[in-house]
Amino acid sequence: MMNGQGRVSPGSAAPAEERGCTWLNIWVFLIFALATKAAFVTLCLWLVLPLCHSSDQPSALQQQFSEWECDSAVPQGTDRSWTCCPKGWRRFQGSCYFLSLDKMNFAESAQNCSGMGSQLVVISSKAEQEFLSEQTKQPPKRVNVYIGLFAKKVGQWQWVDKTPYNVTAAFWREGEPNYFPGENCTVIHVPTEPPNNWNDIxxxxxxxxxxxxAAVIV
Known part of the structure; x- marks a missing residue:
């Protein structure tokens, strides 16, 4: 209701134009906030990913790669939004995996992984073993694929990162390891059906x- 001086009296409704402007301002603010967040995420993922990591120093993996693929799956208990792996790598749970197209001996394989800020894979669960076994079946055709399990002495198996060898979480083929002289490294034998498809070689x-x-969380 208008008073004699042309002002809206207390308790009366604001004009429709004023209400419309209020809602418009809210929508403008929301759109601006979403655009700002999207721009920040894009900047983190493609330009300065190492700077967005929870650690003060970028990981060795981050220092080697500039192109990343991310999704919104994050570990419980984190306040971050994206889990990222280098482009072309495959993610399972909290890890990124690279399946090579070329072949090398065991020492060269370990060195190649280290040079990319990673290590030969350490398999710690049946779920991980089954995931990787399925990945090895993807093109190109592979027969044997090195993993990070080896023995300095016959029968004394150890992982490349010093993770204790757990016989209950080992996935050897039937009759393996056979401890044939010189067979001190481990491969996934692709033609053998998982999960028990490890072979000493x-x-x-x-x-x-x-x-x-480890996958990068941003």
């Missing part, structure tokens, strides 16, 4: 490899 043989690194 000589370290000088050239095979494909799987590298593993």
């Amino acid at each position: 000589g370290s000088d043989l050239e095979n494909h490899r799987i590298c593993e690194a």
